[in-house]
Amino acid sequence: MDAQDVIDMVELDDFTVKEVQTGWKIMDQKGAFLEFFESLKGVAPRSAPMLKRAHAAWEAFGKLVAGLGEASQLRSSMEFCALRHMSVALQQSDVDSFKAVLLDVCSNKLAALLTPEFQFGVSMLVDSMGRTMLRTRNKFETRLRILHTSWTALEHSEGEKVDVDSPCPPDSPDEEGEPQSDDNGPVSPSERSTGERKHRKSLASVGSVHVPRSFHDMVLFNASVMNMGENTWFEEMLRSLRALVPNCGNISRLQEECDLLCLALVHCENVELSNFKQVMLASLRSLLPSQWNMEHENAWSWFWDGVETRLTTGMPLSSVYMNHLQSFLRMDEEACSAFKMEVFETFFATCEQSQEYLKASNAKLQFIAGRILDIMTDMFRTPQSAVKDISALGLLHAGYGVREELIQPFVTAFMTAVKNACPEESWITGVRWTFEVVSRTLARTMAEGSTAVMRSITKNSAKQLEEAVASAPRGQREQMLLRVQVGTESISPVLWAIQSGALHSAEAILKDLLTIRADRARYYYGMEGLWDRHPDIVPLLCKQAPSLMEPLLDGLMWRSKQIKGGVRRVNYYISRILVEEGGLAPSMHQLVKHSDPTLLCHPCTRFVFDLLWAKMCCFAFIVTKLWFVLTLVDFVVGLQYGILMFDSAGPGRWALIGCRLFMYIFSLGQLFIKHTTQFAHAYKEGRTLRCFKCFRVPAYLFSSRQEFVEFVLAVFLFAMLTMEPFLHCLNVDDRFVTNCCEHGEFYCSLSDNYDRISTIPMLLYFILASDLVHLNIHLxxxxxxxxxxxxxxxxxxxxxxxxxxxxxxxxxxxxxxxxxxxxxxxxxxxxxxxxxxxxxxxxxxxxxxxxxxxxxxxxxxxxxxxxxxxxxxxxxxxxxxxxxxxxxxxxxxxxxxxxxWLTRGTLILETAMPLVSLKKWKGFVESLKLEEPCELDEGDVGPRGGVATAEGPFEHLKSPGVELDRVRRFGGLASIELPWPEEKADKEDDSEKLQKMTCQRFDEQDRMLREICIKLGIRASGLTGSSPGSIMAQSQASDRPKARFDVLEGSSSIPAEDVLEENSDATELVEDPSRHNSMQSPKSFGRLGSQPFTSDPVVD
The missing domain is CATH 1.10.287 (Helix Hairpins)
Structure with a gap:
């Protein structure tokens, strides 16, 4: 890959070069690149792929400025920048916007030190670099398009036809290629973004011969045919091609992937890259027979030549560098500990910003340094695993808001410590190369992971988060809030916001996802996407952010504005909170386990439990209590006087004896078997509690009131059995009488004590019967x-x-x-x-x-x-x-x-649901029709997953957080590539009102002071225009470069003298007037007419 023939070199005189380099050097670099790229985003949207690594791009331009005096260095830097961005579809208007914004930022930073030579030199450099990039793009555009479309065709599912000649948008230079679908079936959004799909065989049967249909299988097939099947390193090459081809338009990323491939091939033997080229081209011709032509041949040969050149150069060095690193890491434990501490001490001493992020103990810092050394070692042992670890680490740093510009100072500190600890000079090269590979990969993952959404989460700002997704395409907005993907690793913004305590941002994400938006073609509702990404969202919020449960449940409701027949239509989108993989979702158990009464009173939660109770669980609960009610009636009839308590020897005694036998056999027998079994299991498994520090009792007795009461009831029923009068009377009378007082005082007192003890079981039975009140929620x-x-x-x-x-x-x-x-x-x-x-x-x-x-x-x-x-x-x-x-x-x-409601939920989940059959549950789920769109108002078919019901006209007042008809509708074009139109804020928050009033007050004072200063013929320091927030300062910042360019280029209709004269009133007098007048130069022009343009800038 060579762009030497398209480089447009810039030619400047020595004075201009010195002015540009001096101005760039003295300019305040801190925050300049952020200000520049934030301004550039609005005026040049096509430059967005370049803005993902703002600091790196700013440093690259700084290298161009530094190379102005040396043609070879400048040519090399320009070629690198052009090849790095050759896939970016820039136009001349973007270059002009880049130049205008850059000069505007420089004028703000340099202020009075800005010279026309600086402006002229920077303008020429930007124009030259822009022409070079445009020529490079034109030179390689056809090849890049062919590579992209060919690879897209290879990645498509078998049998699917792809128009490989159709134009497609170029890849971002710093982004991973989006994985393509491997099958014809439907693919979920999460699968589309991460490529997390099951592997499917790609061999199509043609008669009895299996013909490979995928690129991977075709390469292995051709390798076997060409007697190269023993080359096991082909698998590494095929795996790396998935990253090499999509990033062929970014030479920096291509070099990074080639370095990683060198590390993977260092353990392989007999690596002949030319053999793989033959097999690769043969496989491409076989899989793309109708599209393949000489342009495809040239494009793939050009791509492979660039890769082969880098691999040929890097592979011999990789083994040498591996030996260097191994030799360096053989230091003893004491030296290693000292080296680790020196790394961070040097880093802290050279980079003050580091203390804002590293606030750990020395032990923790040593662990971090040791982990870095482990990753460097793993780069040679298992490169793929090491890259995954680095990607995860980069996403973690992006979540903490660590800036990319801190990496280079850390690299410098690390290498300084290496030089001090390394006994051999030759080892330093290998350590430096390995650590640079790690740092480049880390910087890239941090840049790709530091999205606008992640930065807003770092600041915990809901307003910034809304601004971050405002310009996102409506079809991708959901994924921006749910997944940040870097290679094979991903991070969830909503999960990170919850875990990092950024609850304002987390709430804003949930509200945005659960807002129903609609255009003319479709509805956009992130409920299913949220649950697909986080099936455990309810348990997660209950444990880590309970305050966010109410916004989540509010987002699952829709209320109509219209009232018909005295009721209002309400839709509850409960498909994912109720059903998961065909069964009851764990979210229901977590809602009950959380035990928050306010949460259970939410309309959405009440509706779910009401639905389950009415359709499934009420009858099952009644069935569980029928046997208990029967035993209670039997106990009442058999023990109370006045029902069956009459002549103890009469014929009615048989009914009394039958009732008591029924009670002892079925009620006491059931309780005896149940608690004996549970006692045995509790003591066997050790689930016991110490009571009164003397003996242990089973823990289940204290798990619920029912278990304890049942155990006490069983004890008293057993005591009644031992005192049963008609059993004792069998000793003196064989007629089965229920009372035998005539046979002695013992039998009379026994019967009386039996009646007294029966009062306690009677009370316990009614205590257990109180569970029946749960049939009515008010009782x-x-x-x-x-x-x-x-x-x-x-x-x-x-x-x-x-x-x-x-x-x-x-x-x-x-x-x-x-x-x-x-x-x-x-x-x-x-x-x-x-x-x-x-x-x-x-x-x-x-x-x-x-x-x-x-x-x-x-x-x-x-x-x-x-x-x-x-x-x-x-x-x-x-x-x-x-x-x-x-x-x-x-x-x-x-x-x-x-x-x-909590009690009812417990009864539903623990008592009734285990009794519901699978067939009945499936019928219940099917009756809800959750897979069908749920109608909103009449004739308006809304999102799926909802259940419609009706409520009173004033029920919405109990939950004011849910708006009536909260669907946000938009007209116009309905393309999923377009962002949603900007919505006007209904009301400003208090801080915004205060800021607005303050700005208005200061602007008024600024205007008055400006008028006074103009009348006096002076402009004092610190007055009008001295603060960046003033109106005049903004106008000066925007007009200054325009006036200078007009005069410099001779395109202005206003003479230079008039420009000087017009701006003389705004001259800042901070010194003796006579001295100031003596410094005036008749050749000076532009807005800074009070200072001459010399090689050494004058600072007042």
Whole structure:
């Protein structure tokens, strides 16, 4: 690849060369390249491929300036720049825009030091470089187009016809070629962007002969036919061609890929590159028979000659460099540690900006340096794996916002440390070459990964993120927000924003993806793309960014503006949050596990759970409770008096005995088997908890209220079985009677104790029956409130017990002065009776006559102690309890409905869904028709994946975050290559309003000061135009290069003297007027008429 014959050399006199080089040297370089390329993006869109590595391009132009005095160096630099960008479709207008923006930036940076010679020299250099690039492009355009279209045809799926002669847009010089589809089936967006597709066989059967249809198979087939099948290095060549051919228009990237290929071939033997050329061309002729001609032959030969030249030069050196690196790394541990620390100490000393990014301990820095040495070693052992690691590292640096210009100072610091630690001078060359390969690859991946979206995430700015995607084609906007691809490695902007804590940017990404946009042809909705890229988006947000769950759920809703029949149409796009790979999505489990009541009250979440409950789980839940309801009825009938409790020896006793047998066999038997099995598994697997630091109990008993209550119920049922009266009566009466009190006091007391114990299982049965309230969400909410306030109630019962105990103990100490039947002896004689009496008083169960007796008791202090107890409990503690309950209820009520939905979700997922058959689930999913477009308003077919429903006309007020009819519609052309039209902001934020008001105020002051200075005939330093934000400064910055060029080129209709005279009022007087006048030169012209244009710039 040679462009020497198309280089347009620039010829400048020594004075102009010195002016250009001096001006470029003294110009403030910091931030200049960013300002320049940001301005260039707007005026020259076709230069966008060059702008991905702004700092590198700025340095390349700096080398051109430095080479102005040496023709050979300048020619070499111009050739390199031209070959690096020969695939960029530039035009003369782009070169003119480049020149104008560059001169504008230089004028802003140099200010009074800008000279006409500098402008003239830079203009000539840019024009010369532009003509060279245009000629290089014209020279190689046909070959590049042929290579691109031929390779595209080879990468297409078998049997698919490709028009290889059709023009196509050139590749970006710093971008990976987009992988093509390997099959005829549909390809998802994520597959299109990364090439993550399953390998398919590419042999087509023709009769009984298998004819290769892919380039890879055809090369191997021809190699076998030509007796070259033993060349295992062909596989490395074929793998590298996937990167070499798409980047043949970028000599820098081509050299990088050739260096990597040299590292891969260093371990191979008998590498004859000419053999591969023969096989490659033969395979191309076989696969492209109808399109192949002499132009194709010349283009591929030209491409291979360039690759072969670089490989021939680099392969012998690779083995030598590998030995150099291995020899250098044989240093002992102490020397290696000192070398690692010297690298970073030198880096910190020479680059102040590094401290903004490296804030780690020495141990961490040594680990980083060791990892660098490992990657350098892996470059020779496993180059492909090392390149993947470097790509991942570059994307990580891009995510942290590390700038590309920091790489070169680090390379310099690293090589300085190598020179100090390396005992042999010859080893330095190998180490330098290896590290430069690593640094070039890292710089490229950082540049490709540092997209506008990633930079906005680094700054955590939602506004900058909106600006970053504003100009993106509407068909690619979704992928820009979901994937940044560099080679085989990729990073997700939304995932990085979440993990790095840039929640403003993450929220902006989610809102942009879940905004429904529409043109005349189609809808654009990123819900499916988001879930394709991140199937775990809901668990991810629940764990790392719960505040983003509400914007996510808001984006899954659409509400109509129209109200028909008193209801409003609502679409919930729940296909991916509900279904995954044909089953229930894990997102549902995570929503319940997250246990956020506010989140579960969201309309989208409620709709999903309501849908599952109504269509699938309600009946299944009722079925699980039917057996329990039956056993409860049996227990009530068999134990309560007045139903079957009559003559113990009558015929009705058989029904009673049958009910109790049913209870013992089926209810107790079921509980006994269940808990015995769980006990055995818990102790066998060690899932136990220490209770009272004495013994261990199974942990499952404390996992839920139901498990614990069931265990206690089983214990009491077993105790009832051991005390069952009709079983004991068999010892004295064989008639199966239910009561045999006539046979002794033992049997009577046994029956009475049996009835007393049965009250506890009766209560436990009804506690378990309270689960039935979850059939209604409002009853469930009421139970949640009662459960939440239960602990407060227990606290006040404890307070009542303490107060009653204290007062009862005090009253029991009073002298017993009354008669034997007095109230003091009857109710307050000792502590137990006094305690019982006080509890009766607190619960309003004490007799009114007893209060009269207390009032007339002979022991007067008794009355006062009772009054004190009443005041303490009824006046203070009771009112305090009421106030406490009110405040607790006020806080609980907000979340009560959410906890009710949480309980319902738990029942759905843990109780009902395991009972739903696969057939029923598939029928339910099919009935939702999630694969079909979901209609918005009448006749408007919207995106797919939604379920339509209706709600009340004012329900939308409960979730104001979701706009009515939030579809953003656009007219005009409907091409997916066009960006969305710019939307006007509805309202400015407070900071923007403040900034606008401040700028207006300063502009007004600027105008007043300018008028005063003009009247006085001076312009003081720091006034009008001195700040870059002022109106006059902006006009001067834009007019200065225009005026100078007009005068310099003689194209202006205004004489030079008039220009000088017109701008003399704006002269800045910072020194003695007489001295200033003496410095005036009659030959000076342009806006800087107050200073002469000499070789040494004068600085006031």
């Amino acid at each position: 469930s909410s009421f139970v949640v409130i009662c459960t939440s306030l239960w602990w407060e109630f227990v606290l006040y019962l404890g307070a009542l017990g303490f107060v009653a105990t204290a007062f009862a103990s005090a009253i029991a100490c009073l002298p017993q002065t009354g008669a034997d039947d007095s109230v003091q002896l009857r109710d307050f004689y000792h502590w137990p009776s006094a305690f019982q009496s006080l509890l009766s008083m607190s619960l309003s169960m004490y007799s009114g006559n007893s209060f009269e007796e207390i009032n007339t008791a002979t022991e007067v202090p008794l009355k006062w102690w009772i009054i004190a107890f009443g005041a303490c409990w009824h006046i203070f503690l009771t009112n305090l309890m009421i106030a406490h309950f009110c405040e607790s209820y006020r806080g609980i009520f907000q979340d009560a409905m959410g906890h009710a």
